[in-house]
Amino acid sequence: MNDPIKFNGASQTMTVLQRxxxxxxxxxxxxxxxxxxxxxxxxxxxxxxxxxxxxxAFAAVGYARASGKVGVCVATSxxxxxxxxxxxxxAMADSVPVVAITGQVPTRAMGTDGFQEVDIISLSLAxxxxxxxxxxxxxxxxxxxQAFEIxxxxxxxxxxxxxxxxxxxxxxxxxxxxxxxxxxxLDASKEKSDIKNQELLSIEPQIQRAxxxxxxxxxxxxxxxxxxxxxxxxxxxRQLLENSQFPCVATLKxxxxxxxxxxNYLGMLGMHGTEAANLAIQExxxxxVLGARFDDRATGKLAEFAPNAKVIHMDIDPAEVxxxxxxxxxxxxxxxxxxxMLNQSLLQQFDKPTMxxxxxxxxxxxxxxxxxxxxxxDAKKGIFAPRLxxxxxxxxxxxHSRAVHVTTDVGQHQMWAAQHMRFxxxxxxxxxxxxxxxxxxxxxxxxxxxxxxxxxxxCVTGDGSFMMNIQELGTxxxxxxxxxxxxxxxxxxxxVRQWQQLFFEERYSETDLSDNPDFVALAKAFDxxxxxxxxxxxxxxxxxxxxxxxxxxxxxxKIDAFENVWPLVPPDTAxxxxxxxxxxx
Amino acid sequence: xxxxxxxxxxxxQPTALERLLQxxxxxxxxVTDLSVSTNPExxxxxIKMSVNQPSIDGCxxxxxxxxxxxxxxxxxxxxxxxxxxxxxxxxxx
Ligand SMILES: Cc1ncc(C[n+]2csc(CCOP(=O)(O)OP(=O)(O)O)c2C)c(N)n1
Numbered sequence: 001m002n003d004p005i006k007f008n009g010a011s012q013t014m015t016v017l018q019r020x021x022x023x024x025x026x027x028x029x030x031x032x033x034x035x036x037x038x039x040x041x042x043x044x045x046x047x048x049x050x051x052x053x054x055x056x057a058f059a060a061v062g063y064a065r066a067s068g069k070v071g072v073c074v075a076t077s078x079x080x081x082x083x084x085x086x087x088x089x090x091a092m093a094d095s096v097p098v099v100a101i102t103g104q105v106p107t108r109a110m111g112t113d114g115f116q117e118v119d120i121i122s123l124s125l126a127x128x129x130x131x132x133x134x135x136x137x138x139x140x141x142x143x144x145x146q147a148f149e150i151x152x153x154x155x156x157x158x159x160x161x162x163x164x165x166x167x168x169x170x171x172x173x174x175x176x177x178x179x180x181x182x183x184x185x186l187d188a189s190k191e192k193s194d195i196k197n198q199e200l201l202s203i204e205p206q207i208q209r210a211x212x213x214x215x216x217x218x219x220x221x222x223x224x225x226x227x228x229x230x231x232x233x234x235x236x237x238r239q240l241l242e243n244s245q246f247p248c249v250a251t252l253k254x255x256x257x258x259x260x261x262x263x264n265y266l267g268m269l270g271m272h273g274t275e276a277a278n279l280a281i282q283e284x285x286x287x288x289v290l291g292a293r294f295d296d297r298a299t300g301k302l303a304e305f306a307p308n309a310k311v312i313h314m315d316i317d318p319a320e321v322x323x324x325x326x327x328x329x330x331x332x333x334x335x336x337x338x339x340x341m342l343n344q345s346l347l348q349q350f351d352k353p354t355m356x357x358x359x360x361x362x363x364x365x366x367x368x369x370x371x372x373x374x375x376x377x378d379a380k381k382g383i384f385a386p387r388l389x390x391x392x393x394x395x396x397x398x399x400h401s402r403a404v405h406v407t408t409d410v411g412q413h414q415m416w417a418a419q420h421m422r423f424x425x426x427x428x429x430x431x432x433x434x435x436x437x438x439x440x441x442x443x444x445x446x447x448x449x450x451x452x453x454x455x456x457x458x459c460v461t462g463d464g465s466f467m468m469n470i471q472e473l474g475t476x477x478x479x480x481x482x483x484x485x486x487x488x489x490x491x492x493x494x495x496v497r498q499w500q501q502l503f504f505e506e507r508y509s510e511t512d513l514s515d516n517p518d519f520v521a522l523a524k525a526f527d528x529x530x531x532x533x534x535x536x537x538x539x540x541x542x543x544x545x546x547x548x549x550x551x552x553x554x555x556x557x558k559i560d561a562f563e564n565v566w567p568l569v570p571p572d573t574a575x576x577x578x579x580x581x582x583x584x585x
Numbered sequence: 586x587x588x589x590x591x592x593x594x595x596x597x598q599p600t601a602l603e604r605l606l607q608x609x610x611x612x613x614x615x616v617t618d619l620s621v622s623t624n625p626e627x628x629x630x631x632i633k634m635s636v637n638q639p640s641i642d643g644c645x646x647x648x649x650x651x652x653x654x655x656x657x658x659x660x661x662x663x664x665x666x667x668x669x670x671x672x673x674x675x676x677x678x
Contacts, residue, residue, distance in 0.1 A: 121600055318659075
C-alpha cells in the first residue's frame with residue numbers, strides 16, 4: 001500500500017502536470033496506461049473516473065471552457081484512444097485547449113498490430129492542433145510543456161500525447177522536482193515580445209484603414225464570434241460597442257460577449273437567428289467581424305450573404321481570413337491587442353453616433369429588435385420549451401451568489417436555449433457549436449462543475465442526446481456532482497424530425513423515440529433526485545425546486561412532439577429568406 | 586487546372602510529412618510531384634512539392650492556394666513555407 005513512489009516516466013508525467021498547475025484530470029484506465037494510473041494513485045492531482053472515454057474528453061472540454069484553463073483527459077491505447085477522438089474533434093472545431101494523454105503498446109510491439117494497438121497519432125492528425133508521440137522518457141517534460149503551450153496559445157485547440165508503455169516505466173536521467181523551474185529560455189521570450197511589438201506596428205496601417213471604412217459606413221454591423229471570449233477581450237469589445245453605438249449580432253459561440261439585454265444587440269444570426277440580426281446583416285454596408293469565421297450555419301447561402309457589405313475581419317488565425325469571405329481590411333493578431341488599438345483610434349477620429357444616416361439605421365434595427373412574435377403560446381396545451389427556458393434564464397440571472405454555466409446538447413433544445421436564454425459572459429454558455437456533437441451536454445457540465453465546485457451548472461438536453469452519454473450519470477453519482485439537468489423530452493430526435501417535416505415530405509424515418517425509458521426512474525437508479533412535469537402551471541415552481549436542491553437533479557420536461565424551432569433559414573438559402581412558422585402553428 | 590510549386594522547411598519529425606499530406610488533401614489539392622531531403626546540419630526536412638487544385642467550383646476554389654499556404658503555415662512542425670511567386674499572382678489574376 002505505502003510503497004515508495006516509483007520514479008519513472010509515468011510519475012515524471014504527473015510531476016510535470018502538477019508543475020503546470022493541473023489540479024484535475026478526467027480519464028479511464030486500461031492496459032497500456034496502467035503505469036500512469038499507478039502514478040495517479042499517489043499523485044495529489046485529482047483524477048475523475050468517467051464512464052466512457054468520450055465522457056472524459058467532454059468533461060475536459062467543459063472544464064476548459066468554463067475555467068479558461070487547459071483541460072486534461074487520459075485514456076488507454078486502442079479503443080480507449082479512439083473513444084477520445086470525438087471529444088478532440090469537438091475541441092478542434094470550437095477552439096478549446098485540451099491535452100489528451102494516451103497509452104500506447106510498448107515501443108517494441110509498435111507496428112506489429114499488437115493487442116489494443118491503434119495508430120492513434122495518424123487518427124488524431126485531422127482533429128488536433130498537434131500530436132506528439134514520446135519515444136524517449138527524457139523528452140517527457142519538454143514535450144508536455146510544449147503540448148500545453150500549443151493547446152493554449154494563439155487559437156486554442158486540442159493536443160494529443162501518445163506515450164508507449166515502456167516509456168512510462170523507463171527511468172529518466174534526472175528526476176524533476178516540483179519546485180524546479182521548467183527550462184525556459186528568457187532570451188526567447190524577449191524575442192517573442194519584440195516580434196509582437198513589430199507585428200502590432202505593422203498592424204497600425206490596417207487599423208487606420210478600418211477606421212476609414214467605419215467613418216464611411218452608413219449601415220454598419222458588429223458581428224461577434226467566440227474569438228472575443230477566447231482572447232479575454234470582452235471588455236475591449238464592449239467598449240467598441242459603446243463608442244460606436246453600432247448594432248451587433250452574435251454567432252452561437254459569440255453569445256454572452258454582449259449582454260443579452262443590451263439595446264444594440266439584435267440577437268444571433270444564421271439558420272436559427274433572429275429576423276432582426278439576419279436582416280441587419282443582409283442590408284449592412286460594413287461588417288466588423290470579430291473572432292468569427294463565417295461558418296455556413298451563420299452565413300446561409302454564402303454567395304448571397306451580406307451582398308453589399310465591406311468586411312473588416314479581426315481574428316488571430318490567418319487561415320480564417322479570406323477563407324469563406326474576402327476581407328477588405330484584415331487585422332490578424334490577438335484581439336486583446338488589436339481591439340484596444342481600434343478603440344483608441346476611433347475615440348480620436350470618430351464621432352459618428354450622431355450622424356443622421358446612422359441614426360436612421362439604428363432605429364430600423366431597434367424596431368425590428370423589439371418586434372415580438374406571437375407564438376400563440378396560450379393556445380398550446382402543454383409546456384412551451386422557449387417559455388421554460390426564458391423562465392429558467394430569468395431565475396438564474398437573479399442568482400448573483402455564484403458563477404453560472406449552461407451547457408446544452410444538440411438539437412432543437414440547443415437552439416431554443418441559444419434563442420431564449422440570456423448570457424452576460426461568453427463562457428456562461430457552453431455548447432457544441434462547430435461539431436454539433438450530441439452527448440456533449442452532461443459530461444461537459446460535469447467538467448464545468450469540477451472547475452468551479454461552488455458554481456451553478458445547468459445542462460439543457462434532449463431525450464436523444466441525453467442517452468448518448470447516459471453512462472456519465474455514474475460519474476455524477478460517484479462524486480455527487482450537483483449539476484441540474486433539464487431534459488426537454490419531445491420523444492423524438494426533434495431537429496431531424498423537423499427537417500423531415502419541412503424538407504422530406506413528413507417521412508419520419510427513424511426519429512421516433514416514443515419508447516424512451518422512464519427517465520425519472522433512471523436518474524433515481526443513480527441516486528439523482530428527479531421529477532417529471534408535463535403541465536405548464538407547474539413550471540416556475542419546478543424550476544425553483546430544482547435550483548434550490550443541493551445535489552444533482554433531473555427535471556424531466558415532457559413537451560409536444562411536433563414543436564418546431566423558428567425562425568429557420570432553409571439550407572442553401574439566403575439569410576433574409578427565413579421561414580417564421582408553418583400555417584396553423 | 587493551376588499548378589503550384591511549394592517549398593517547405595519542416596522539423597524532421599515522424600509525423601511532419603503525413604500531416605503535410607493530410608492538410609494538402611483536405612484543403613482540396615493533389616500532389617503531383619514531391620521530393621524530400623534531410624539537411625544533416627540543421628536536422629530539418631527540405632520538401633519540394635507541386636500541387637494542383639482540381640476545379641470544384643465552390644468557395645474552396647477561389648483562394649485555394651492562399652488557404653493551403655495559411656493552413657500549412659499553422660502546422661507546428663512546419664517552420665517555413667515558400668510559395669512559387671507566380672502562384673498567388675496567378676490566383677488573383
Ligand atoms: C453524435 C451525433 N449524431 C447525430 C447527430 C444528428 N442530429 C442532430 S440533432 C439530432 C436530434 C437530437 O435529438 P434530441 O437530443 O432529442 O434533441 P431535440 O432536437 O429533440 O431537442 C440529431 C440526431 C448529431 N448532431 N450528433
